[in-house]
Amino acid sequence: GDSVTQMEGPVTLSEEAFLTINCTYTATGYPSLFWYVQYPGEGLQLLLKATKADDKGSNKGFEATYRKETTSFHLEKGSVQVSDSAVYFCALKRPGANSKLTFGKGITLSVRP
Amino acid sequence: EAGVTQFPSHSVIEKGQTVTLRCDPISGHDNLYWYRRVMGKEIKFLLHFVKESKQDESGMPNNRFLAERTGGTYSTLKVQPAELEDSGVYFCASSQEGHFSGNTIYFGEGSWLTVV
Numbered sequence: 001g002d003s004v005t006q007m008e009g010p011v012t013l014s015e016e017a018f019l020t021i022n023c024t025y026t027a028t029g030y031p032s033l034f035w036y037v038q039y040p041g042e043g044l045q046l047l048l049k050a051t052k053a054d055d056k057g058s059n060k061g062f063e064a065t066y067r068k069e070t071t072s073f074h075l076e077k078g079s080v081q082v083s084d085s086a087v088y089f090c091a092l093k094r095p096g097a098n099s100k101l102t103f104g105k106g107i108t109l110s111v112r113p
Numbered sequence: 114e115a116g117v118t119q120f121p122s123h124s125v126i127e128k129g130q131t132v133t134l135r136c137d138p139i140s141g142h143d144n145l146y147w148y149r150r151v152m153g154k155e156i157k158f159l160l161h162f163v164k165e166s167k168q169d170e171s172g173m174p175n176n177r178f179l180a181e182r183t184g185g186t187y188s189t190l191k192v193q194p195a196e197l198e199d200s201g202v203y204f205c206a207s208s209q210e211g212h213f214s215g216n217t218i219y220f221g222e223g224s225w226l227t228v229v
Contacts, residue, residue, distance in 0.1 A: 036220070043119075043222030044156075044204060089156060093218070100146060100169065101206075101218055103156040 002027040002102045004090050009107035013080055021075040021107055023064075023090035031092040033057075033066050033073040034101070038087045047075075047088070080111045115139070117221035119205050125227045131193040134224045136205030138187070144168075144208040145188050146218065147180060151201040159203075162188060195228045202226070 007022040025033065035047040035057070048057030050066035050073065057064050064075045073090060090104040118137045126132050138145045147159040159178070160170040164185035173180070177196070182188040192199055202223040208216050 044206075044220035046217055046219070049217065091156075100158045100161055101148075101156075102158070103148075105155040106150075 004104035006104035012110045016079045019077040019080045023073045034091045036089040082111045085111045119221040119224050123225045129194045134190045136188045138207030142207035146206040148204040200228045
């Protein structure tokens with residue numbers, strides 16, 4: 001079945017540090033890939049997405065590139081801020097009108113001033 | 114435009130009691146999903162409605178959980194009787210119908226359930 005694997009956390013960084021959060025997936029066909037974020041006390045928000053190989057999703061300074069050859073969708077940001085502290089979830093969605101999201105375990109990022 | 118709204122936002126109930134969670138999807142969204150995250154674990158799919166029909170309920174953990182979507186608008190998820198392991202965050206989500214896997218699924222803020 002479909003699965004998403006995220007690197008183990010939590011991750012603690014200093015402000016302005018470079019961030020990479022690894023995500024790899026297993027799925028048949030050509031899924032769409034997503035990063036969702038949950039800020040403290042809030043719900044899940046879509047951060048970015050990519051729908052085909054080599055697509056790059058970007059938002060709020062975060063980027064992730066859909067790499068089919070390595071089945072990966074790593075999340076990166078050049079300079080993190082304290083406000084980026086949150087839980088980050090990688091997810092995939094199979095092709096098809098009514099397919100569901102499959103999530104990774106999530107990773108908690110804490111950015112200290 | 115209003116997003117996905119869930120009620121209650123927080124609930125603390127005793128083991129054996131009943132709790133009903135409500136979700137109002139974004140207007141016009143035929144797809145409605147329920148997910149759950151138990152503390153520290155991944156977000157797991159529970160079920161999926163297309164309008165009022167259950168498209169996929171493979172993630173429902175057992176028959177103590179009952180989901181409905183009468184009229185294809187809002188949905189309820191009832192847990193009866195609640196057990197300690199049911200504690201977690203219950204997310205509702207919705208999306209437009211379409212033949213595109215990249216259609217964004219929008220989530221609500223979640224209903225935080227604690228069973229004591």
